[in-house]
Amino acid sequence: MKLLVTGGAGFIGSAFVRMALAENRAALVVNLDKLTYAGNLENLASVAGDSRYRFAHADICDAPRVNEVLAGVQPDAIVHFAAESHVDRSILSPEPVFQTNLRGTFTLLEAARLNRVPRFLHVSTDEVYGSIEPPDEAGEEYPLKASSPYSASKAGSDLLALSYFVTYRLPVTVTRASNNYGPYQFPEKLIPLMLTNAFEGLPLPVYGDGRQIRDRLSLEDPCRALVSVLSLGRPGEIYNIGGNCSLPNLEVVRRILRATGQPDSLVRTVADRPGHDRRYALSSAKLQRETGWSPQVSFDGGLARTIDWYRQNQEWVRRVKSGEYRNYYELNYGGR
Numbered sequence: 170m171k172l173l174v175t176g177g178a179g180f181i182g183s184a185f186v187r188m189a190l191a192e193n194r195a196a197l198v199v200n201l202d203k204l205t206y207a208g209n210l211e212n213l214a215s216v217a218g219d220s221r222y223r224f225a226h227a228d229i230c231d232a233p234r235v236n237e238v239l240a241g242v243q244p245d246a247i248v249h250f251a252a253e254s255h256v257d258r259s260i261l262s263p264e265p266v267f268q269t270n271l272r273g274t275f276t277l278l279e280a281a282r283l284n285r286v287p288r289f290l291h292v293s294t295d296e297v298y299g300s301i302e303p304p305d306e307a308g309e310e311y312p313l314k315a316s317s318p319y320s321a322s323k324a325g326s327d328l329l330a331l332s333y334f335v336t337y338r339l340p341v342t343v344t345r346a347s348n349n350y351g352p353y354q355f356p357e358k359l360i361p362l363m364l365t366n367a368f369e370g371l372p373l374p375v376y377g378d379g380r381q382i383r384d385r386l387s388l389e390d391p392c393r394a395l396v397s398v399l400s401l402g403r404p405g406e407i408y409n410i411g412g413n414c415s416l417p418n419l420e421v422v423r424r425i426l427r428a429t430g431q432p433d434s435l436v437r438t439v440a441d442r443p444g445h446d447r448r449y450a451l452s453s454a455k456l457q458r459e460t461g462w463s464p465q466v467s468f469d470g471g472l473a474r475t476i477d478w479y480r481q482n483q484e485w486v487r488r489v490k491s492g493e494y495r496n497y498y499e500l501n502y503g504g505r
């Protein structure tokens with residue numbers, strides 16, 4: 170199989186590329202990435218010399234360039250990760266989010282249609298269902314209720330992608346996963362931010378009362394789910410990917426403090442995220458039924474391995490926490 174992966178230099182995309190090559194699931198993987206602040210080719214250092222891997226520096230909003238890459242590769246499938254993925258940045262500056270997540274997805278869908286790509290996997294999120302009252306869980310038919318510019322852009326791109334199946338019969342499948350964590354995650358997201366701050370004895374900024382609930386997935390589980398959907402998922406369908414692991418943010422932060430040997434006094438309650446969704450909860454029954462997938466990694470096991478990775482890769486952390494990161498940190502946390 171020849172795969173075109175967009176956003177393969179990011180957190181989940183790079184894990185998917187590494188897995189596809191390590192497990193011999195692809196004869197060729199082409200990583201199309203713009204290399205924004207979140208894209209980092211260091212994440213792919215272990216496969217850079219592999220003759221089955223190629224990098225195409227491109228913006229998914231650039232139609233001629235995307236068409237050129239597609240025509241050259243003629244992939245059997247596109248796995249579309251590229252996005253502006255951070256909710257707080259989408260609140261501070263929504264424009265790039267709509268540009269990449271909507272216009273970029275549209276450009277890629279058009280190119281896939283014109284080049285008759287046989288499979289298009291659109292990677293989306295549980296955030297499109299909005300906050301869910303207990304004890305409900307969102308199945309794939311649950312209404313969309315996006316709260317942030319990020320989640321609205323993902324909900325819009327999901328609908329656009331599915332419309333290409335209905336109207337043009339482009340074989341699109343959509344996945345919606347909960348909160349992923351693991352190695353190489355940019356330290357703007359809760360877990361890597363909290364644990365890298367904990368290493369340095371810096372304050373851990375918890376939004377509002379910290380009782381917001383997220384479902385968490387250790388990175389290898391959603392990557393395995395995407396591989397399953399690529400081979401067994403049906404075109405025109407949506408598949409939720411959940412971890413059966415609902416925890417309040419404050420509990421996650423306390424576990425990080427215990428595991429890093431730091432005191433609870435590092436926790437700082439700061440102003441809440443505007444429009445902050447209270448609870449996400451997914452049912453992955455459809456995915457389990459149709460592909461046999463289920464999450465395998467416990468939260469404590471996944472967290473311990475993630476902490477080890479960040480401890481052993483402090484140079485990677487130091488590099489990504491310099492430059493642009495400092496400006497973002499000041500902008501997001503300075504006034505809270």
Ligand code: NAD
Nearest residue numbers: 176178179180181203204205207208228229251252254349
């Ligand atoms: P990330 O921010 O780590 O990586 C995004 C990648 O996309 C980067 O390599 C970046 O350079 C690239 N990119 C951004 N704009 C681009 C453009 N215009 N053209 C080409 N490349 C561009 O994101 P992530 O956390 O790995 O998420 C990947 C995908 O998975 C996203 O679509 C996100 O919505 C979805 N998702 C993420 C999670 C999660 O917990 N992280 C959960 C569910 C779904």
Ligand code: DAU
Nearest residue numbers: 254255256294295296347348357358359374375376381418
């Ligand atoms: O649920 C899937 C989503 O998970 C993905 O679609 C997104 O791409 C991904 O970024 C992630 O979104 P979240 O907003 O849930 O992730 P984040 O790590 O930013 O925040 C997790 C929770 O922690 C959320 O309730 C906000 C809270 N938080 C976050 C940060 C960065 C804090 O309390 N303090 C913080 O400093």
